[in-house]
Amino acid sequence: MAVIEVQEISKRYGDQTALRRVSFSVEEGEVFGILGPNGAGKTTAVECVEGLRRPDSGAVRVLGSDPLRQGSKLREHIGVQLQNTQLPENIKVWEALDLYASFYARPRDWRELLERWGLADKRGARFAKLSGGQKQRLFIALALVGNPKVAFLDELTTGLDPQARQTTWDLVKRVRAEGVTVILVSHFMDEVEELCDRAAVLDKGAVVALDTPQGLIEGTDAEYRMSFRLVNGSAAEPSLPLESLDGVTSVSRTGDLVVVAGRGDFAALVTAHLARERVLVRDLRVDKRTLDDAFIALTGRSSDA
Numbered sequence: 008m009a010v011i012e013v014q015e016i017s018k019r020y021g022d023q024t025a026l027r028r029v030s031f032s033v034e035e036g037e038v039f040g041i042l043g044p045n046g047a048g049k050t051t052a053v054e055c056v057e058g059l060r061r062p063d064s065g066a067v068r069v070l071g072s073d074p075l076r077q078g079s080k081l082r083e084h085i086g087v088q089l090q091n092t093q094l095p096e097n098i099k100v101w102e103a104l105d106l107y108a109s110f111y112a113r114p115r116d117w118r119e120l121l122e123r124w125g126l127a128d129k130r131g132a133r134f135a136k137l138s139g140g141q142k143q144r145l146f147i148a149l150a151l152v153g154n155p156k157v158a159f160l161d162e163l164t165t166g167l168d169p170q171a172r173q174t175t176w177d178l179v180k181r182v183r184a185e186g187v188t189v190i191l192v193s194h195f196m197d198e199v200e201e202l203c204d205r206a207a208v209l210d211k212g213a214v215v216a217l218d219t220p221q222g223l224i225e226g227t228d229a230e231y232r233m234s235f236r237l238v239n240g241s242a243a244e245p246s247l248p249l250e251s252l253d254g255v256t257s258v259s260r261t262g263d264l265v266v267v268a269g270r271g272d273f274a275a276l277v278t279a280h281l282a283r284e285r286v287l288v289r290d291l292r293v294d295k296r297t298l299d300d301a302f303i304a305l306t307g308r309s310s311d312a
């Protein structure tokens with residue numbers, strides 16, 4: 008069942024077009040990523056889904072309701088991750104959870120959330136005294152305290168060290184395992200690969216791709232690289248220049264090291280060619296294609312730009 012349906016929404020701010028006929032739907036229990044470079048329209052799209060902004064045209068349904076007209080009913084089933092500035096510095100961890108729980112008719116037991124999110128010993132600590140990772144876990148706990156069907160998580164692990172990121176990812180996987188549908192806005196391609204079932208890539212206000220992370224990687228003709236070293240004494244140079252093989256875009260040689268870049272199945276063609284020509288190589292490496300490469304191919308920009 009589609010929990011969120013977005014049909015051809017468009018939005019302009021003055022003469023600035025933020026969204027151009029954006030469509031996507033999110034199935035129950037999915038972790039759905041929204042990616043895109045700065046200014047691509049991610050926040051605007053998510054705010055339209057949350058009922059905080061009115062699209063100029065198009066339609067949004069969340070759990071079968073219109074988030075603008077039936078917002079108060081919907082808010083009972085939606086959890087939104089706050090940003091750093093949105094909690095008073097002096098509020099204690101338990102007070103924040105207790106306060107947010109009071110907004111909902113059927114909240115979760117926040118004591119259990121404290122345990123689960125590793126914040127039990129910080130129960131009486133003031134917000135300002137928490138580490139970055141603890142603050143982030145509190146924000147996610149606050150997004151879940153109302154027992155929502157849909158949770159919106161935004162820039163989940165910005166500023167966290169690798170260990171705190173991993174902890175946060177593990178917790179999000181547990182949230183998914185409970186069947187909560189998650190919308191995840193992210194700049195981090197590794198995070199999207201790790202957590203999302205599917206993701207929409209926005210660029211200049213339009214959806215330029217929508218697929219599983221693996222499908223996005225395979226579906227874009229991103230450039231990748233392979234490298235190998237020529238073994239001394241072997242027929243050092245293949246008779247056919249590698250540049251002329253299908254998909255190869257560049258070949259560079261430094262001493263015995265050869266680096267070949269290309270698209271599609273070029274690596275298989277290069278390997279087959281070397282074997283045919285009996286060129287002995289060692290340290291053969293084909294770089295894994297990543298979502299980062301796909302993102303650059305789709306948007307022309309790096310995801311951390």
Ligand SMILES: Nc1ncnc2c1ncn2[C@@H]1O[C@H](COP(=O)(O)OP(=O)(O)OP(=O)(O)O)[C@@H](O)[C@H]1O
Binds near residue numbers: 023024043044045
């Ligand atoms: N209130 C506003 N008034 C005018 N223009 C706006 C407003 N909000 C957003 N925009 C513009 O609309 C476009 C989309 O912005 P949006 O914040 O949705 O993008 P984003 O993908 O979330 O960007 P970021 O990753 O930088 O947060 C941008 O060009 C932005 O400058």
